[in-house]
Amino acid sequence: MNEDAFAKQLVKKLDAGLTELRPEVVERLESARFRARDLARLKSHGHAVHSAHGLAVIGWVRQHRTGAVGMLLVLLLGVVVAMWQASSNGNDDTADVDAALLTGDLPVNAYLDNHLNKWTDGNSN
Amino acid sequence: MCVVLPVNAADRLSHFLAGVERKAFRQAVYAVRDEQAALDIVQDAMMKLAEKYPDAPENELPLLFQRILQNTIRDYYRRQKVRNFWVSPMSFFASGQEDQEDHDPMEHVQATDVNSDPFYVLATDKSLASIQKAIEKLPARQREAFLLRYWEEMDVAETATVMGCSEGSVKTHCSRAVHALATMLKDKGLSYE
Numbered sequence: 001m002n003e004d005a006f007a008k009q010l011v012k013k014l015d016a017g018l019t020e021l022r023p024e025v026v027e028r029l030e031s032a033r034f035r036a037r038d039l040a041r042l043k044s045h046g047h048a049v050h051s052a053h054g055l056a057v058i059g060w061v062r063q064h065r066t067g068a069v070g071m072l073l074v075l076l077l078g079v080v081v082a083m084w085q086a087s088s089n090g091n092d093d094t095a096d097v098d099a100a101l102l103t104g105d106l107p108v109n110a111y112l113d114n115h116l117n118k119w120t121d122g123n124s125n
Numbered sequence: 126m127c128v129v130l131p132v133n134a135a136d137r138l139s140h141f142l143a144g145v146e147r148k149a150f151r152q153a154v155y156a157v158r159d160e161q162a163a164l165d166i167v168q169d170a171m172m173k174l175a176e177k178y179p180d181a182p183e184n185e186l187p188l189l190f191q192r193i194l195q196n197t198i199r200d201y202y203r204r205q206k207v208r209n210f211w212v213s214p215m216s217f218f219a220s221g222q223e224d225q226e227d228h229d230p231m232e233h234v235q236a237t238d239v240n241s242d243p244f245y246v247l248a249t250d251k252s253l254a255s256i257q258k259a260i261e262k263l264p265a266r267q268r269e270a271f272l273l274r275y276w277e278e279m280d281v282a283e284t285a286t287v288m289g290c291s292e293g294s295v296k297t298h299c300s301r302a303v304h305a306l307a308t309m310l311k312d313k314g315l316s317y318e
Contacts, residue, residue, distance in 0.1 A: 013252060014257070
C-alpha cells in the first residue's frame with residue numbers, strides 16, 4: 001500500500017466518525033449556520049438595494065428618452081456657457097493686469113492735472 | 126424523494142455550510158483540542174464567510190471557507206501564544222529557541238492529554254479513536270496539510286493556497302504526516318509499510 005492509499009483509508013474512517021457528534025454540538029453548529037445565513041441574506045440584500053437604485057435610474061432613462069436627451073443637452077449648454085463666461089472673465093483680468101503694469105512705468109507727474117498733456121507733448125517732440 | 130435546491134445566495138451558503146460544518150468542527154478540534162474553542166472557531170469562520178463573501182459562487186465556497194477556517198485557527202494559536210507568554214514565567218527563557226531559520230511555531234504545538242475528552246469517549250470504533258489521537262499528535266502544519274489534502278480532497282495547489290506556502294512544502298508536510306501516522310498507528314494494525 002502506498003502513502004495515498006493509506007491516507008485515504010484513514011480519512012474513510014474519519015468520515016465514518018462524523019456521525020458521532022453530540023447533539024448539543026450539532027445544535028450549536030446548526031445555530032451558527034443559521035446566523036451566518038441571516039448575515040449573508042442581510043449583506044446580499046444590501047447589495048441588491050444598491051443595484052436596485054442603479055437599475056431604477058437606467059429604467060427612468062429608458063422610459064423618458066426624450067426628456068433625458070433634453071436634460072443632457074441643457075446640461076451641455078450650461079457647461080459651454082459657464083466655460084465661455086470663465087474664459088471671457090479671464091481676458092478682462094489679463095487686460096487689467098496689463099494696464100496696471102503699463103501705468104506703473106509712468107512717472108508720478110503724469111498722474112497730476114495738466115502735467116500729463118505736457119509730458120506727452122514733451123515726449124512726442 | 127424531493128430535494129429542495131437553494132434558490133438564493135444566502136440559502137446556497139447555508140446549504141454549503143450544512144455539508145462542511147461537521148468536518149470543520151473536527152478539524153478545529155484536532156487543531157485546538159478544546160470543543161468549545163473549536164465551536165467558536167467554526168462559528169467565527171462561518172460568520173466571516175457570510176460577511177465577506179455572501180454572493181460567492183458555489184464552486185469557490187470550499188476554498189474560501191477553508192482559508193478562513195485555517196486563518197481563524199492560526200489566530201487562536203497566536204492569542205494562546207500571547208496569553209501563555211504572559212502567564213508562564215518560563216516563556217521568556219523558551220523564546221530564545223524561536224530565532225532559528227524557517228522556524229514555524231505551529232510545528233511545535235503538541236497534543237495534550239485527551240483521554241478524558243468526551244469526543245473520544247463517544248468514538249466507539251477503537252481504530253477511529255486511535256486515528257483521531259494520532260492526528261492530534263501531528264505537528265500543526267503537517268496536520269493541516271494532511272486534512273486539507275486528503276480529507277477535504279483538495280489538490281496540492283489549493284492546499285498551498287489555503288496554507289499560504291509553496292506546493293513543495295505541502296508535499297513535504299503531507300508525506301511526513303502520513304509517515305508519522307503510519308508509525309503511530311503501526312501497533313493498531315494500520316500501516317502502509
